[in-house]
Amino acid sequence: MSNKSxxxxxxxxxxxxxxxxxxxTILEYLEDSGxxxxxFALRAGLSPKHLNQLTKGTVSLSPDVAExxxxxxxxxxxxxxxxEADYQSTKRRLRETRDAVAFDEWCKALPVKExxxxxxxxxxxxxxxxxxxxxxxxxxxxxxxAWAELYETPAVAFRQTKAFEAKVGAVAAWLRLGEVAxxxxxxxxxxxxxxxxxxxxxxxxxxxxxxxxGPELVKTCARNxxxxxxxxxxxxxxxxxxxxxxxxxxxxVQLSLRYKSDDQxxxxxxxxxxxxxxxxxQGVRVEPDRxxxxxxxxxxxxxxxxxxxxIPPQHAVRLGGLKTIDSVRRFAREIxxxxxxxxxxxxxxxxxxxxxxxxxxxxLDLVDEFAD
Numbered sequence: 001m002s003n004k005s006x007x008x009x010x011x012x013x014x015x016x017x018x019x020x021x022x023x024x025t026i027l028e029y030l031e032d033s034g035x036x037x038x039x040f041a042l043r044a045g046l047s048p049k050h051l052n053q054l055t056k057g058t059v060s061l062s063p064d065v066a067e068x069x070x071x072x073x074x075x076x077x078x079x080x081x082x083x084e085a086d087y088q089s090t091k092r093r094l095r096e097t098r099d100a101v102a103f104d105e106w107c108k109a110l111p112v113k114e115x116x117x118x119x120x121x122x123x124x125x126x127x128x129x130x131x132x133x134x135x136x137x138x139x140x141x142x143x144x145x146a147w148a149e150l151y152e153t154p155a156v157a158f159r160q161t162k163a164f165e166a167k168v169g170a171v172a173a174w175l176r177l178g179e180v181a182x183x184x185x186x187x188x189x190x191x192x193x194x195x196x197x198x199x200x201x202x203x204x205x206x207x208x209x210x211x212x213x214g215p216e217l218v219k220t221c222a223r224n225x226x227x228x229x230x231x232x233x234x235x236x237x238x239x240x241x242x243x244x245x246x247x248x249x250x251x252x253v254q255l256s257l258r259y260k261s262d263d264q265x266x267x268x269x270x271x272x273x274x275x276x277x278x279x280x281x282q283g284v285r286v287e288p289d290r291x292x293x294x295x296x297x298x299x300x301x302x303x304x305x306x307x308x309x310x311i312p313p314q315h316a317v318r319l320g321g322l323k324t325i326d327s328v329r330r331f332a333r334e335i336x337x338x339x340x341x342x343x344x345x346x347x348x349x350x351x352x353x354x355x356x357x358x359x360x361x362x363x364l365d366l367v368d369e370f371a372d
Contacts, residue, residue, distance in 0.1 A: 019090035021057025021137065022083035029073055037184060044068040049119050052180070057137035058121050060084060091133050099144075103132045106144060109169035110135060111234050120177070139176050151175060154244075154284035170236035171286065175244075178254035181229035182246060185218070189249040190225025196277060198224060199270075203309055206266050206338040210364050217269070226251045226276055228269075233258050241268040241287040243275040251276045262362040263344025267306050274305030310341050319351060328360060338362065 030040060041051040045068055053059040061069075066080035112131065115121045121134040141147045151172035198220050205213035214230075221228045227246075233239060233256040242254040253272040257265060268287060275285050279298050311319070315335050322328050322342070332339035340361035346352040 019057070019087050019133075019142070021055070021087050022061045022080055023055035023057055025080075025083060026051075026069070027055050029075075036186075040072060043072045053119075053122070056120075056140065056180075057087065058134050060088070100128070102144060104128065106147075107131055107135065109167070111170050111173050111236065114234055115173060118177075120180075139172075140179075147172075154286060166238040167236035170234040171239060174231060174234040174237040174239060174256070175242060175254070175284065175286070177231045177234070178229050178242060178252060179246060181231055181254075182227040182250075182252040185222060185227035185229060187222045187225050187227050187250050190251060191223075192277060195221070195224040195226060195273070199273070199309055202269070202273075204336060206262065206310075206341055207336070210362075221253065221273075225249055226253055226273070228253045228255070230255050230257065232256065239286050240264070241272050242285060243272045244284040245281040248281065251281075257364060260364045261344070262338055262340040262364060263347075265364055266310060266338070266341055267344065270306035270309045271302045274302035278302065278305060307345070310337060311335065311345055316345075319346060319349065322346065322351070325357060325360065328357065 026040070029035075030037060037051055037055075038048055041048045044051070044065075046054075046065070050059065054061060054065070061080055061084040063077070063081060066077035066084070069075065069080050070077040107128070112121070112135070115135075115138065116123055121131075121138055136142065136147070139147050139151060141150065152168060154175065155166075155168040155171035202217065202220060205216055208216075218228045227250060229252060231254055237256070238258070240256050240258045243251065244254075245251050253269070253276065255265070255268060255272075271287065272285075275298065278301055279285075285298070307316075312335075315331075318331065319342075322331055328342050328346070329339050332342045343352070343357040343360045346357065347354050
């Protein structure tokens with residue numbers, strides 16, 4: 001073999017099977033500079049939503065935007081324009097290799113209209129090939145196989161074992177929205193002992209108004225490596241909470257507030273934190289809107305953790321003696337917990353009919369204030 005042939009074989013590489021949007025370079029710049037997306041968007045004269053779409057590759061990087069990026073980063077506009085041209089060229093090439101049947105079925109299973117309505121994928125262009133690329137960019141994957149491993153697998157497991165009514169595509173999209181929200185939530189590295197020490201403080205938040213406890217919950221958990229994000233449910237997802245690790249040092253607790261009452265909210269919060277504190281960093285745990293018979297030990301353990309945090313066992317033995325609304329109020333005040341949480345426990349254990357005591361539960365609209 002000649003030296004020329006050897007060199008050619010050593011350095012010749014096939015075309016990549018993925019397209020890298022210019023937004024990846026923006027993210028690298030943010031990481032290197034320590035600048036937040038919100039500050040960058042303000043400096044560049046872009047809306048936070050538009051910047052987020054740029055980083056995901058769901059909108060094109062126009063020459064006008066390239067000029068704005070140059071003013072913030074000092075990187076010439078022609079560089080950004082070249083990145084965009086390369087990105088579009090690669091996408092066109094990849095479109096020719098897509099399995100149209102498989103991608104059509106995939107798109108049909110996803111809540112495309114809802115994602116458009118929330119601004120996560122653009123209204124136009126709306127041809128099939130463009131939609132494929134937009135959805136791949138939204139999920140941050142380059143292929144259907146990658147999507148299936150990262151999103152379909154946990155969604156299918158959730159549907160089959162806990163909430164068969166849920167739609168796989170809806171659960172997958174809801175999980176991805178949580179990841180996107182978590183990316184914008186700065187956190188210190190995970191500190192298990194620190195989080196454990198904060199549990200009594202977090203429990204005391206049940207007594208406060210949503211506009212007070214919401215930010216405090218997010219801040220306290222972030223200080224210990226847990227991003228708490230509020231994401232409105234996607235129609236058909238039927239999920240109230242989820243826990244997963246996006247890195248070895250950052251966990252995500254995702255809440256939908258499908259049912260907006262304080263007893264269900266706080267039980268879900270501590271159930272998810274139970275997963276963070278007690279269980280491995282592998283996999284995704286999604287909680288259904290209603291639970292049937294469970295045989296997963298980790299779910300049962302997280303339930304016990306939540307129940308014992310909210311009403312410790314030494315106080316729970318007195319629940320059977322609570323017969324009136326006033327007795328619930330006194331008991332809740334004595335143990336430092338919201339009375340609605342006590343009523344929820346009485347309902348769950350069948351000690352009170354579900355129609356009794358609901359006036360003590362606080363209705364929450366946190367999702368409207370903090371969700372996407």
